[in-house]
Amino acid sequence: MFLKILKWTGLGLVALIALLLIGYGFIAHNIGSRAEKPYPFPAENLTIPADTQALNRGQHLAVIKGCTDCHGSDLSGKIMLDDAALGQLVSSNLTKGKGGLPADYQTADWLRALRHGVNRSGKPLLFMPSHETTLLSAQDMAAVIAYCQSLPAVDHSLPANDLGPVVKIMAYFDKMPLLAVEKIDHNRPMLAQADTTEGIAQGKYLAISCSGCHQPTFKGGEPMAPGLPPVPDLTRTGQAGKWTKGQFITTLRTGRRPDGRQIDNENMPWKMTAQYTDKELASLYEFFQSLQ
Numbered sequence: 003m004f005l006k007i008l009k010w011t012g013l014g015l016v017a018l019i020a021l022l023l024i025g026y027g028f029i030a031h032n033i034g035s036r037a038e039k040p041y042p043f044p045a046e047n048l049t050i051p052a053d054t055q056a057l058n059r060g061q062h063l064a065v066i067k068g069c070t071d072c073h074g075s076d077l078s079g080k081i082m083l084d085d086a087a088l089g090q091l092v093s094s095n096l097t098k099g100k101g102g103l104p105a106d107y108q109t110a111d112w113l114r115a116l117r118h119g120v121n122r123s124g125k126p127l128l129f130m131p132s133h134e135t136t137l138l139s140a141q142d143m144a145a146v147i148a149y150c151q152s153l154p155a156v157d158h159s160l161p162a163n164d165l166g167p168v169v170k171i172m173a174y175f176d177k178m179p180l181l182a183v184e185k186i187d188h189n190r191p192m193l194a195q196a197d198t199t200e201g202i203a204q205g206k207y208l209a210i211s212c213s214g215c216h217q218p219t220f221k222g223g224e225p226m227a228p229g230l231p232p233v234p235d236l237t238r239t240g241q242a243g244k245w246t247k248g249q250f251i252t253t254l255r256t257g258r259r260p261d262g263r264q265i266d267n268e269n270m271p272w273k274m275t276a277q278y279t280d281k282e283l284a285s286l287y288e289f290f291q292s293l294q
């Protein structure tokens with residue numbers, strides 16, 4: 003009797019493992035082919051300014067949109083993550099140094115990346131949040147490209163991305179934004195200019211950078227990855243919604259909540275929000291306060 007049970011549970015276990023392996027094989031193949039699928043977007047153009055005001059705006063955007071977080075402070079790329087389960091995630095060297103963008107990398111190539119989420123040969127960029135950068139106004143898009151094009155060349159050669167099993171599984175279940183190209187409405191024209199006066203409209207535009215983690219509803223939700231803290235609700239129904247504007251701004255500047263609890267920059271990029279202007283943080287506050 004006992005031996006029989008053992009035999010059947012043993013067989014059950016073998017069958018389960020076989021099923022899991024087949025399932026994983028399917029997922030790995032599915033993600034692999036989606037990551038290699040070419041997208042033939044027609045070349046687009048945009049007039050790139052060269053004045054100091056635009057370059058300064060571009061530099062500010064590179065910081066507040068997280069380009070420097072992921073691509074490094076000199077934008078020469080970095081190994082963002084190297085882990086057995088998650089794999090090796092690498093951001094590109096955006097300068098024209100060795101290992102960087104080719105000398106003939108054009109504005110059309112920048113637009114393919116920032117508006118459509120593909121490289122110049124039309125292959126999907128992995129982990130590049132193009133579903134967010136695609137929503138930049140034409141004016142901001144031009145400013146950030148102008149700034150990136152003005153960067154001094156940095157020689158920095160990097161390895162290729164190498165997706166680990168956990169990343170493939172999470173991406174398959176849409177728990178990780180791996181393939182921005184699939185999330186973008188590619189026919190959507192760029193907004194000409196974003197509102198730059200303090201208020202809800204500016205806050206809404208800026209909050210695109212928060213929506214990836216705090217959710218498009220800004221109600222937060224599950225942790226971004228196993229082991230990370232849950233993502234808080236930023237609207238009036240959440241804890242931060244009860245803070246004053248001053249407390250909200252101080253928290254996003256210092257990473258310290260009004261009750262003294264420190265936020266880890268690894269979980270919530272407060273070193274990035276610290277570099278928003280007072281006006282930008284005030285607008286974000288007003289926008290979140292407008293949400294129930």
Ligand code: HEC
Binds near residue numbers: 067
């Ligand atoms: C969450 C991290 C992250 C952020 C934020 C981010 N990038 Fe990226 N970016 C990446 C990664 C990773 C790649 C490499 C993708 C690949 O090789 O498949 C990449 C690739 C690119 C490329 C493509 C280069 C090429 O080979 O064609 C450009 C251009 C780029 N990023 C510009 C920017 C700019 C400008 C910003 C800010 C507005 C930005 N990125 C913000 C992670 C990020």
Ligand code: HEC
Binds near residue numbers: 212215226265
């Ligand atoms: C990479 C994911 C990520 C991004 C991007 C992000 N956040 Fe967060 N945020 C978190 C997480 C996770 C926490 C909770 C941190 C903790 O509990 O330690 C958090 C906490 C906060 C808090 C504290 C809320 C509370 O109730 O304690 C505020 C305020 C906040 N974020 C605002 C923003 C704003 C504004 C943006 C966009 C400009 C933003 N976050 C972008 C992940 C993110």
